[in-house]
Amino acid sequence: DIQMTQSPSSLSASVGDRVTITCQASQDIGDYLNWYQQTPGKAPKLLIYDASTLQTGVPSRFSGSGSGTDFSFTISSLQPEDIGTYYCQQYDNLPLTFGGGTKVEIK
């Protein structure tokens, strides 16, 4: 199985701050990486696929980059509605696997 390692596991930032989360795969996955947002009590929501492509309707303050084994996810200006947990997921190989999640809070 491909292991996905996310960091940090949690962060606290102020409204308007730039926030970056990293995700490392245990082997080369090309650009087959998704980022999901999960707000409390809700299902995950796809924000970015293919490492850097913004899903339709997702605000442009969200972005992703990387390829191979090292990836990053950025919120350019943190908003109150962005609180929740963010997960990376590889879909290059079965079984599909997720990172452990990064909980984002407002300071």
Added chain:
Amino acid sequence: QVHLRESGPGLVEPSETLSLTCGVSGYSISTAFYWGWIRQPPGKGLEWIGSIYHSGSTNYNPSLKSRVTISVDTSKNQFSLKLNSVTAADTAVYYCARGLYITVPGDYWGPGTLVTVSS
């Protein structure tokens, strides 16, 4: 707009079979696409259970493969999950989603349903 919704018992006894159905609206399952199941134990992360193609071809997580069956009913536009011999470790919120396969992201998800395994 594509909508999915999970349905099934919220309480299952240990050693019994967990059965859930995912109803799909706004898209015909028989057209194409993969359809998958994910679970999330309380307070923990996400685990892929398995996915099915509209034709009925399936792929399962090896960690659950011996206990899982996913099937599709195109006439009812729904797909189903069966997990047998459940234990307390199978207590989780179960989500269904469109996609969730190699090179296919999960773009539409159901709201999830909590299944508790307890006597």
